[in-house]
Amino acid sequence: MRKIIASSVCLLALMGSMAQAEDGKGKWYLSLEGAYSLLEQETARGSVLDIKNRFNDGWAIGGIVGYDSGQWRLEGEIGKHFHNADRFNISNDNGLGLGGLGNVAASSGKARLTNYMMNAVFDFGEFSGLDTVEPFIGAGLGVADMNLRDLSTTLGGFVNDTDMVFAYQAFAGVRIPLAEAFEMSFKYRYLATADGNMVDRIGNNFKASYDVHDFVVGVTYRFGGGQKNTVAQMPQPIAVAMAEPAPVQEAIIEEPVVKETTVAPEPMPEPAAGPVINMKPYVVYFDWDSSQITSEGFALIQEAAIESQKANEIAIVLTGHTDRSGTEVYNDKLAMKRTDRVKNALVNAGVEGTKISIESFGERQNDVDTDDGVKEARNRRVSIVLK
Secondary structure, three states, rough: OOOHHHHHHHHHHHHHHHHHHHEEEEEEEEEEEEEEEEEEEEEEEEEEEEEEEOOOOOEEEEEEEEOOOOOEEEEEEEEEEEEEEEEEEEEOOOOOOOOOEEEEEEEEEEEEEEEEEEEEEOOOOOOOOOOOOOOEEEEEEEEEEEEEEEEOOOOOOOOEEEEEEEEEEEEEEEEEOOOEEEEEEEEEEEEEOOOOOEEEEEOEEEEOOOOOEEEEEEEEEOOOOOOOOOHHHOOOOOOOOOOOOOOOOOOOOOOOOOOOOOOOOOOOOOOOOOOOOOOOOOOEOOOOOOOOOOOOHHHHHHHHHHHHHHOOOOOOEEEOOOOOOOOOHHHHHHHHHHHHHHHHHHHHHHOOOEEEEEEEOOOOOOOOOOOOOOOOOOOHHEEEOOO
């Protein structure tokens, strides 16, 4: 068993170094997990053996190396479960000398499972409407080393065997961003195996399986994460009113004095001055991986709405952008989501929706040129242009 554990640790370390070397741009991640684990009643059944094994609640640990492509993630997982025997319900001991029928306490015994899984995970971030909590579901297939060690009553032992079996799992949970490049996850997992072929103490063959309900807490590190910027660091444009040009005063030419009295024509009235409209670009900035509009953003949107309604012919063009910390597909959707939020805010401020056109560039056309995977606050924006 120590060889299995050692090889598991080495494999995790190797996959982690490969992930960092190959990409290093925030798409690869490493997760460490711990779980409170409930092992269901396990049955040792054969042609002449029928023993129901009950185990105490246990715990589990695991490590994951994954690749995030946007809404889908692919993971390689290694985990281990630990449970101690509680009681055995013996229907037929086939001469094992366990005392015949009855429900007897376990004097010793452990159930261990080391699983090697490949998981597919779907994230609901674009559909949930949540910006800081992202629900997900997933499933996995693989193999597991099932080990029943020293299952014994006070009258003697009856099983000490292991087998490699097919394993499968399904899970659901949420993940929450923490500090720079880190996030936390909470999930429920059901993991089960096919029947394993075991041999009891006197050589009888029997079958046994393993199925658990896990309540898992995990911490994830994303390779290649950039510097996180807070809302306070986001540059907001300074409103500068455009000064009205001073009117040019025409030179007054005095008429020559004549003896005859003439009536001077009345001056033509000057055309009424139109409203002064501030046509500056209004730029609304967003938190990382968020489409929620900040209080500063709402103030700019309100100002742009007021200016745009000073003349009927004014139209508005919205362009959405993200930084380069996510995948291109994910960022395209996030930029469009931000643009839709700004449009809805303008409509709520009184702007006709027919006067607003939108476009989205995702992580392209950055204000600040960065490497892929870098978080940059000035690139997470929606521009409001009056035309």
